[in-house]
Amino acid sequence: MLKKLTLLSASIITSGLMSLTLSTEVNATSTKSTQISYSAKSTADYAVATYQQAMVDSLRELVKHNTVAEDGVSIDDNRAHVAFKAELKKQAQALGLDYLDDGYVVVIGLGDQKKRVGIITHGDVQPVNPKKWQKSPFELDTTTEPGRLIGRGTEDDKGPISTALYAMKAIKDKKLTLNKRIELYVYMAEESDWEPLKAYIKTHDLPQTNITIDAEYPVVTAEKGYGTVKLVFNKHDKPTISPYISEFSGGFFGSQIPEDASATIENANIVLLQRLMRKARSYQGVSFDLELKDSTLTINALGKSAHSSKPDEGVNAIPYLADLLSSTRWENNGPGTLVNFINDNIGLGLEGKKFGNIAYQDDFMGAMTFSPTVIKQHENNIELNINLRRPQGKSKQQLNDEIHQAVQSWNNKFDAEVIELEHYIGDPFVQKDAPHIDTLLAVFSHFTGIKDAKPIAIGGGTNSRLFPNAVSFGPSMPNNEYTGHSEHEFITMEQFILNLKMYTAALVELAQK
Numbered sequence: 001m002l003k004k005l006t007l008l009s010a011s012i013i014t015s016g017l018m019s020l021t022l023s024t025e026v027n028a029t030s031t032k033s034t035q036i037s038y039s040a041k042s043t044a045d046y047a048v049a050t051y052q053q054a055m056v057d058s059l060r061e062l063v064k065h066n067t068v069a070e071d072g073v074s075i076d077d078n079r080a081h082v083a084f085k086a087e088l089k090k091q092a093q094a095l096g097l098d099y100l101d102d103g104y105v106v107v108i109g110l111g112d113q114k115k116r117v118g119i120i121t122h123g124d125v126q127p128v129n130p131k132k133w134q135k136s137p138f139e140l141d142t143t144t145e146p147g148r149l150i151g152r153g154t155e156d157d158k159g160p161i162s163t164a165l166y167a168m169k170a171i172k173d174k175k176l177t178l179n180k181r182i183e184l185y186v187y188m189a190e191e192s193d194w195e196p197l198k199a200y201i202k203t204h205d206l207p208q209t210n211i212t213i214d215a216e217y218p219v220v221t222a223e224k225g226y227g228t229v230k231l232v233f234n235k236h237d238k239p240t241i242s243p244y245i246s247e248f249s250g251g252f253f254g255s256q257i258p259e260d261a262s263a264t265i266e267n268a269n270i271v272l273l274q275r276l277m278r279k280a281r282s283y284q285g286v287s288f289d290l291e292l293k294d295s296t297l298t299i300n301a302l303g304k305s306a307h308s309s310k311p312d313e314g315v316n317a318i319p320y321l322a323d324l325l326s327s328t329r330w331e332n333n334g335p336g337t338l339v340n341f342i343n344d345n346i347g348l349g350l351e352g353k354k355f356g357n358i359a360y361q362d363d364f365m366g367a368m369t370f371s372p373t374v375i376k377q378h379e380n381n382i383e384l385n386i387n388l389r390r391p392q393g394k395s396k397q398q399l400n401d402e403i404h405q406a407v408q409s410w411n412n413k414f415d416a417e418v419i420e421l422e423h424y425i426g427d428p429f430v431q432k433d434a435p436h437i438d439t440l441l442a443v444f445s446h447f448t449g450i451k452d453a454k455p456i457a458i459g460g461g462t463n464s465r466l467f468p469n470a471v472s473f474g475p476s477m478p479n480n481e482y483t484g485h486s487e488h489e490f491i492t493m494e495q496f497i498l499n500l501k502m503y504t505a506a507l508v509e510l511a512q513k
Contacts, residue, residue, distance in 0.1 A: 036439075036446050039176060039512065040505040044447070047170035047504040048497055055500060056149065056493075058162040060140040061087050063151040067124045069192035075104050081188055084123055088161075088186060095169040102204075104188050104196035110168045111181035117510045118183050118207030119503075120463050120470065121161050121214060122190030125153045127253055132305075132487035148490040155491045156307075156484025160213040160475045160503075161186060163496065167504040171511070178511040183207055190214070190463060191255070201466055209436055209510055212464040213503065215472035216482070218444040219437050222365050222457035223465065223472075224309070224389040225428040228254060229370075229403055230421035233341070233382045235334035243267045243297075245325070248335040250301075250318040251374035254387055256485045257314030258373055259305040261321040263339070268297035279324060285315040288324065299324070307485040308387040309459030311350045311371045314486070318372045319348055332416055334382055338375070341384075341418060345410060346372060352388070356406025358399060365391030365428065365457040383421070389459040396425045429465040436510055440473050443506045447498060448477075473506065475499045 065084035075081050085106055092099040092108045100107045106123070128137040134150075135141045141150035153159065164184050171182070187197050215223075238244075243265050250261030265272070273292045276299070280288040289300040301321040306314025322342040330336030345355045352370030353359040361367035368390045376383040390399065400423060407418055441453050455471070456478070464470040475491065476482045477498075483489045 036442050036505055036509060037512070039174075040443070040508040041446070043170055043174050043176065043508050044501040044505040046174060047167060047500050050173075051166040051170060051500070052497060055162050055166045055496065056140075056142070058091055058165060059149065059151075059154065059159055061091070062123075062158040062161060063140045063153055064138055066138050067153070067188070068127050069124055069189060075188055075196075081124070085188070088123070091165060095165060096172055097165070097168055102200065105200050106186040106188070108165070108168070108184040108186070109181060110172055111178050111511070113178060113181040115180045116183055116207035116209075117180045117507065118185055118210040118467060118470075119164050119507070120185050120187070120210055120212040120467055121164065122157045122187045122463070123161065124188050124191050125156070125158070126191050126255065126485050128152050129252065129487055137489075145490070147494070148492050149496060150488070150490040152489055154489055155475060155482070156489065157190070157214045159491045159496060160499065163475070163499045163503050164213060166500060167507055170504050171508060176508060176512065179513060180207075180209070180511040182507055182511050187463060194463070194466070197463065197466060206467055208468060209434075210464070210467040210470035211436075211440065211506065211510075212462045212467070212470055212472040213474055213499075214462045215458055215460060215464075215474070216456065216476045217448075217474045217478060217502075218450070218453035219440045219455045220458050220462075220464070220472035221431045221434070221437065221455040222392075223429045223461050224365060224368070224391050224457070224459045225426035226255075226461045227388040227390060227423065227425040229386040229388060229423045231341070231384045231386070231407065232419040232421060233334050233338045233384065234417055234419070235380055235382065236332070238331060238333050240331060241267060242331070243269075243272055243328070244331045244333060245335040245339055248321075248338055248382070249375050249377060250321065251372070251385070252305075254373050254385055255308045256373060257304075257306040257308050257311050257316050257371060259303045259315065259317050259487065261301045261303075261317035261375075263299045263321055263325065263335075265297040265299070267295050268292060269295065273297060275327070276324060279327070283320065283324075286317065286320045288321075305486040305488075307460065307482055308371055308373055309369075309389050309461075310482055311369050313481055316371060318342065318375065319346055322346075323348055332414070337416055337418065338382055338384060340414070341410065341416075342372065345406060346370070346386070356402055356409065358402045358406065360391075360393055362391035362393045366459075367391070369459060388425070390425070390428060391457070392428045392430065396427075399425055426461065429461070431464065431469075431471050434469045434471045436469070437471060439509050439513075440471065440506055443502050443509065444473075447501050447505065474502065
């Protein structure tokens, strides 16, 4: 017997970026608006008039390289990374900029002044599922959706690299008198391993003033701490004539809200199929495909991928599929235990409010987010990875203790054996002393027309926290969906051009001071 039904939701849930006004307790720096100089404005106009197409061509060449980290492969042995850096060198030298390859860190510079201003980017990208893309994710797609530049890295962070290169080229062309050397830092493992950058910083002098172009506008002065909670569910073979979950899977990588999840139910029947079909119709923003073959029911959920620092911009297929199955208390056989645990302790919320007492928030940085992102299948168990983004307000130890208490309480209540692996809980970052915040806000306000802009906090983590006097400045606009880490990454041509204006002007202002 073969019965199949595909249910498509009526709409996709999306929401804008969350940004908050900086409180006086967090920011000790004035945000008084200032005017930008004529040289900054005129150089920005020149950059846009001269280098729009060249910037797109630059990005096209950078996107070609699949710079995803390979486990156990060093930077020197990763062919894609080597080829990417060779392309960077070619572009930098063609623009008359100096180039230094220091392994995991590439530095592209303009000028020889002792004082310096740094631009922090990264050349590596997150994995992709090519089946999700209209064209290859490593081919810059400018035609499928006119006005959008589609491809892995277009927003995070190869697009910003191309923008910075042509901002520097425009400044060079105009022969401006600079008081600071401009240095573009391209780190090759931002998405996977920060240790090589930490080691580099210990042995190198860094610019005194820095901006990271790997986040949002207007100016980011606080970032939540990245964390991963790892739980293991042991598999048990318990023969039964009742329906039971034999498989449950979902997720792609830890910093992506997953849009795919699947479950297999054995000993299923038409009654169960019809009940789940009726319930599936009640959801918005997620679709379910159900297929009953003999007594095996397969269910696939399709939500919407997003950066895990912005879970509100995605639709997480893992908890939605678990919720579809929540009308039954499943056998504690591993997959069933996992589904019961997700429904009891996570649900469809984004802030961990069902997970014991872990939920909390900060007035400026917002609430902690708590999202299941990857389910790993092992021979004897299933591993659930939960991505958290935590603001200031709780210590690592307190949060770790609360996580442990929630797991143990659930184990005791349901006679289960969920095992905790070592959790990673990173620190939040708050920048209080950067002297160039006012300058960046003035540039942003001038070119966007958005007045009284204030610094914001984000859920993501950038390399700003490793560089002196560093804040983030773009490339994503407030209240626009961020597409980095998603299976539909793009930057609009309009935003690409606006970024060139703002980065050029900002660099002029900072390098001439």
